[in-house]
Structures are given as structure tokens and as C-alpha cells.
Amino acid sequence: MARSGFTDVYLKSLKPRAIRYTVYEKGGGIEGFVVDVMPSGKLSFRYRYRLDGKRQKVTIGSYPAMNLGLARDLCREMVVQVQRGISPAAEKKRRRAEEKKATTFGALVDDWVANVLRKVNKTPSADEGFLKNYILPSLRDRNIADVDRAAVWACIDLAKGKKRYQAARRVHSVLKRVFDYAISKGDLHVSPVTGIDPKHIAPAQARDRVLSPTEIPVWLHTIETSGIPRSMKLALRILLLIPARKGELLAAKWVHVDLKERTWDIPKENSKNGTPLRHRLSDQVASIFEQLLLLAAGSEWVLPSSKGGGKKPLTKSGINTALRALKGLPNGIVIHDLRRTIRTQLTELGIAPNVAELCLNHRPTGIKKIYDRSELIDQRYQALLRWERHLHEIVVEPASASNAEQPNEVDTLIEKIRLDGVLRDYVLRKLLVVP
Template identity: 35%
Template sequence: MPKAAIPLNDKRIKALKPKAKRYLIADGGGLVLEVMTSGSMVWRYRYSLNRKQQPLVTIGDYPAVSLQDARIRARRYAEIVAGGVSPIADAKKDRGASKTLDSVRAFADFWYESEIATKSLSYRTVTRRALDKDIYPAIGNKALSEVNAGDVLAICDKVKGRGASQMALFTRNVVKRMYEYAISRQAATINPGQQLVARYIATPQSRTRVLSPDEVGTVLRAVYTSNMSRAYKLALHLLVVTMVRKSELIESEWSEFDLDEGVWRIPAERMKKDREHWVFLSAQAVSMLRELRTLSHSPRFVFPMRRGHEDRPIAKSTLNQAVRAMDSDVQHFVIHDFRRTASTHLHEMGQSSDAIEKALAHSIKGIKGVYNRAEYADERRKIMHLWADFVDAQIAEGKKVVIGKFRSAA
């Protein structure tokens, strides 16, 4: 028989502390309190329909929604569920019932609670930042109907003026999605974000970005001091030191690794060139993978989805969102720049160009391009260890820690 939940009280709630991962505390009757890594707390309602567990229903933030009010709503939702109906519609109505939703700020807060609060931490963080830093100061007090495309363009131009064109595009998308929701609820009739063409905000540019040694250290220090999950921190560090493509890492399976040998064998079907690729792992990479093994709840994937019952890897956009959400002084870089950065600095160190190209799984023209998957093994092991040590040194330069210990400090 399942253990009955101990009812919560305000004293016990206020004593709850954030952890590395968000967690749930049950009050009973389906009511649970989710404690976020940031320390904020959200009431949720947990229920089943037709003997199947359903996604959690958001009731509202604590203490804005009191314990007593949350219990009242949970009991009402239980009655709805007993009739074979999902309480989601009622919950959304409850969250907006006491609000006047005619201003941008009021409606955007309602939209955030209704649609964004259950998204990933990184997506919530970057969305909240766009609202608080740029959207609300410019148009927060305006009526939804008064905002036009020129207002949104002015916001985007201001963000671009800080040298953050991709964040400008993301900010436009926040406005666009919020207005899509407003139109669906008949709170607006025109979408000013939709009227702005994306390519006029952030035009595609050729990728030639190489991070300087100082920037490598700055980025990884920002990663480790951010609020993203430990697994994502290690994933980004691994992308730097293994020199693999993002998809190759996030779709990796435990069966591909021999950590005792220090070799990662990526099967041909997951490689861009449809040819099996061996990654020779540095001691740092092996250490991170061993830690990830203790964190992973999947017997198959190194980076499994954190929600749902399906055993599949995280989405391709997850790490991009995590990077966008963190605070960093380094501008104009994307995750793929890590590979170009490694190649550039290793060449500057005088390492074998062929070995570097093979480590990157690049093709080499001519007779030298015909090779077996383990060719240049000794040189590739050498440069992978050299590169990982170089990266550790950049992290330590600004952190004043013993090289190699930073990964376990955050």
C-alpha cells in the first residue's frame, strides 16, 4: 500500500530548499508542490484518466496561490476527473480569472503561466529574460490592441544594438507566440510580431567564429555557474573537448563507449559521412562520462529526456536553449563553433593537420583519405588529451582552481 503523503503547512514549505534538479512534494489528494532549481515553487495537480497518468496541471505559484486555495482547487479538479474529464481547461481559466488581461504585461504573465511554465528551465529562463529586460519596459503598459509592428521592431533593434541579433530574433518570437495565444483567446485580432519578417531581424551569416582562449574559459565558467542541469553542463563541456557534432553527442548510447579503453565508437548510421567514427577520449572526457552514468535514468541513452515515459534522447534544441539562457559576456557564438575553435587552436599548437581532420571526422582528399577508423590513433589520443588540458587551463585562468577539478566544483 502506498505511503500516505504528510500534509504540508506554510512553515514546512518555507523550509524547502532548491536542489540540482527540480522535485515534487506531495500534499495529498493529487496536490503537489514543485520546487524549482531557482528556489521558486509551483502548485501542480497530479491525476490519472482511464488508468493512465496524465501531465501535471499547473495551479499557480506559491505563495501567490496559498496552500488553502491550492487545496480548494485540487479538490474541485478531483471532482472533474471523477467525471472522466481533464481539468486542464478549468485550471487555465482559474489562473486568468482574477486578472485584468487588457495590457501586454498582464496578458503576457497569464500566457507565461499557462503555456511556458511547464517548459524546460532553460526555455523558461530565456523567455522570462526577454519579457522583463526588453518587452515590458517598452510596451508592458500598452493595451494589446495598441501595439504595432513598429513597436516590436524598435525592441528588436535595441537588442541588436547590444550585439545580440539572435536574441533579437528570439524576442520577436516571444511577442509573436504570445499574440498567437491572445488571438486564440479573442484578446487580440492582429499579431504585430507576425508582421516582422525574421530574416530582416537576424540575417544568416557565414560561420567563421573562433573563440579565443579567454572566451573558451569564460563560456565554460558561465556554463558551470548557470542554473542548467548538471547533465547539460557536462554535455557542453564534452562538446568542447571531444570535438564531435551536437547530434552525435546528444544521441549517443552507452553501448558505444568503452571507458576503460577510452574509446567512443560512433556507428556509421549516426555519422554525417555514413562511416563509423572513433573518438579517442581524454581523461577528462572519461571522468565526465562516468559521472553522467550515475546521473542517467536511461539504460540506453547518455542524455535521455527528463520527462515522459519514452526512452529517447533530449531534443536537438535543448542545449541551444540552455546556452541562450545563461549569462555570458561572450557574444556571437553558437555550439557548432566549438569544433572550429578546437581545430584552429590545435593547428596553432603545431599538431598534425591530418590527425586533427580525422578527429573531426572530416574527409581528406587523395590517397591519404583512404584510412581505417583507428588510423592516426596515437596522434589523435595525444591531441585530445592536449586539447582537454588546454581547455582546463582556460577555465582555471579565471577561476583560480586546480586544473581538472573545476568540473566537480559546480
């Protein structure tokens, strides 16, 4: 069916039939511009064309929601696309897919991670882990406008259900930052996280746990006798000798370690505060790095992952998971507590506060930060050497004493008699009695 020149009056006069039918416009200057009339009475503008020898069609819009003039203009643009060898139908499908992708939570997260998290956070893997484990499984394919407060609480409760209460607070923090980013871009007007107070999730916990002198040998013995990989054991020994952050060691490459000069450089990109630091290595720490070099088997990473042929480093989650599975470790100890343990022991050993703080790469603040640029590398080396010797006393001497020859029963009895005056007098009287 054809009609010479569509008008609003004509379009309104079209009546539905039992099956859909098409009206072609003739003389309008656009070949292939048609109106489909549905059995429901709905009218749709469409463009029918031939490309690469195939007949194709694409919907332009519905009448009267889209007026006739706009429909013609859009159809003319599609004619130009066909002349350039572009399929308007395929282009529309691609554009819709892009629009759908842009509004999903997963797409928003990809954008936020690439353009915000990884640019401002030195160690983004932690937040990426919360996204992967607690947030994306339920929200990835949802439209960001459809994510409500109940969906946010579902992610938080997933962590709380595993009794990881501080992780639940971090889930809240990550979601808040993601949705704040969406608002700043104009993709969203109101954040579903608004109104959720972290105090209602779990109380904040400031960690103050340190290993006591009696717990250190237990911790070391449990690690050394466990079934975790040898490289992990060596890494944990380094972190008990040098108060580096776990992430700084995991990010270390062999170009940062000079075994000849016995130094380990932490570049600014691996440092949490963005400040590089050089550690001088003691004989013991250098020996541990030498063992790790053999285990690395040519990888550029000091601690390569067992997956992927050593092309990637061991992850924080990998070492954390391995430790959580161990039984016999002192209660409540995590790897970061080793830094606090060393810092506490340095104070006990009388190390100057500024030297002890620099051992942890804690820098002065305020005006001191501007003028005090000293590294105190020799003082830090001597301080950690004193800690290493003290650690040896804590771990080795009690073990040596426990392995010493135990006194026999006679020696024990003699010592008891010697110390007990009443018993000693009684024994002497018995020994001096003449039969």
C-alpha cells in the first residue's frame, strides 16, 4: 500500500486491521520511508533499505509521540548512513547496547575503578576485592537507578553474615564512593547509600594488637611447621624483621633488590604514602631474599603467584586466606600487626622515636615535613639490627633452655631438700641416727 505524501490528517485516518500492514510514502523524497500500522492501532515510522544485497529495516519512532517532521529528518540521516555503507539497524542496536552498558552498576564500577580508584589509591586491590566478593555478584547487571537501599544492605549483610564486621563497613564505604562518583557525573541524583550510618553496621575497631614476647615463638613455630608455601613463610619472616607493609613486599620486584649492596628499595608507586624508602639488609634478611630469588625461578616478582607462570605477584587475598586456614596462631593476629609489634619493641629497646617512625616510613608532618628530609638509613639499619638480635633472644634462648638436658629424679629430690629447711633438717637427723 502506498500513499503520496504523508500528512498528519492522513496518519490519523489510518485504521488498524487484523494483521499489521505497511504504507509506503511516495513522492516524499525519501525512498523506503514507511508507516507500519499495528492491530493495536499503534503507528510506527520505519525505514526500509537494501544494503550488501540484503533487505533491512529499522524503527524510527512511534506516532504521534514522534512527529512526522522529526521522523523524516531522522530517516534522511539513515539514508546517508546507508550511502556510506553503514547499516542504521546495526548502528541502532550498537547504540542501545552502549546506552544499556553505561547505565548498569557494573559499567559504573569499571569506570570508577579505572578513572578514580586506581589513580588515587596506591593499593586499590583491597577495595576491588570488596567489589568482587560482596557487591558485584548481586548488583553488576542492575541499572544504577534501580539499586535501592535494600540492595545496599544486602551487600553489607553478606559480609556481616560471615562475621566480617569491619569488612561490612568497608563495603558501605566502597558503595558510597561509587555512587558519589555517579552523582558527580550526573548519572544519578540521589545515592541509595545516603542515610546509612556506618555505626549502624558495626562499631569501628581501632587495632592495637601486638605479639607479646611469649606469642612470637608460637607464631613463628606455627608458620614454619605449617603447609603453606615456602615463599610465604619467608615473606612472613621478612615482615617480622623489617616493618614494611604487606603490600609493599608483595609489589616488590627484583629490580628493587640489590643483593650485592644488600638493599631493598620501596619505590613511591609501591609505598602507601607515596614516599620511597631504602632498607639496608642484615645478613639474615639478605639470606631470606637469596632463598626467594631461587624460588622465584626467573620471575620479575620477588613473590610471584603460583598461577600464571610467575607473571603476576602473589596477592594479598592469597596470603590472607592461607593464614586464616592455619590453626595454632595467637588469637586476633593479622599480618599488619607485625608492624605494630616491631614499633612497640623498638620503643622498648630505647630507639629514638624519629628513627623508629622512619623504620615504618612514617614521615614528619607540618613544617617538619618541609624541612626534615633525612632518611637516617644507617640509624634505621642499626635499630632494626638491635630488634633482630632481641628477636633472636626471644625465640632461640627459650627454645635452647627447653631443649637442655632435664634433671633426673635424684637431682630434683636433692634440689628440693636443699631449698626446704625443715625437710633438710629431717633428712640430716635420719642420716645421723646410729643404729
